[in-house]
Amino acid sequence: MALMMSGDKGISAFPESDNLFKWIGTIDGATGTAYEELRYKLSLEFPSGYPYTAPTVRFLTPCYHPNVDTQGNICLDILKDKWSALYDVRTILLSIQSLLAEPNIESPLNTHAAELWKNQTAYKKYVRETYAKQAKSQET
């Protein structure tokens, strides 16, 4: 987990408090994707069985994405049945970062986003609108 502090571009994570089982991570949308320049916060909760069982990862910042539901839950195979004891915070965040750019349209949690994905310009616009909306609501 200490790997996290090293300079990977666009991702970072730190323990939430003294409890090392709860981490807060941030992901910057990769450039050239609909999510570029947007920053998302995530929570990572490690079960006692880690690394044999996967942590629970959720988006704290609402994220409009085909594989993320409105509660922030993520549908990603490596967090479920493809989990491997080798994955750490860094690889999880990198995987989610690439999931942002390459969603799996076949099994969406957010069908609206999956539909809109075909139209990239509209999709990008919508992502930005929802992001701005939540940013505003957090300020007030």
Place this chain on the structure above:
Amino acid sequence: MASKGPTTSASTKNSSTGGTSGSSSSNGAGDNANQDNTFECNICLDTAKDAVISLCGHLFCWPCLHQWLETRPNRQVCPVCKAGISRDKVIPLYGRGSTGQQDPREKTPPRPQGQRPEPENRGGFQGFGFGDGGFQMSFGIGAFPFGIFATAFNINDGRPPPAVPGTPQYVDEQFLSRLFLFVALVIMFWLLIA
């Protein structure tokens, strides 16, 4: 379930971790740690204790790997490369420093034993010149036409003529002949069903 993109990218990232892990730890504990790194368990990231190696070549502590296999009994894959592995197919590494003692409270069963194949005999006596140790033996039963030749060309090879019908010797010979026929039929039948 999202699958293709993120997973593949994650695994490539993993392999790059393996490659660069030496340099990333150099700012930590110095050059000593750098070298030990190669022998760290892939799961607990500590120096492998009761080290075992999978057939795909990845190093683990035996307790770590055992627990990993325990957590997913129906999908036994190598955590590093996702090749299929199994409990009995790992190779234990016996370093010089290993004591071979185990904490009796430990719940993990002992490591599988190393296999000790017979040393291969290279050079020296090599069979009967049938190539490089490729000595073969075959067992067969003669095929039909050759049997005919064998009997057809064995005319009058000094055997006594058959007994005259009616004598006790003739009865005996008939009996023997039937017995052999029966045995032959049994063997043929056995060959058919085997």
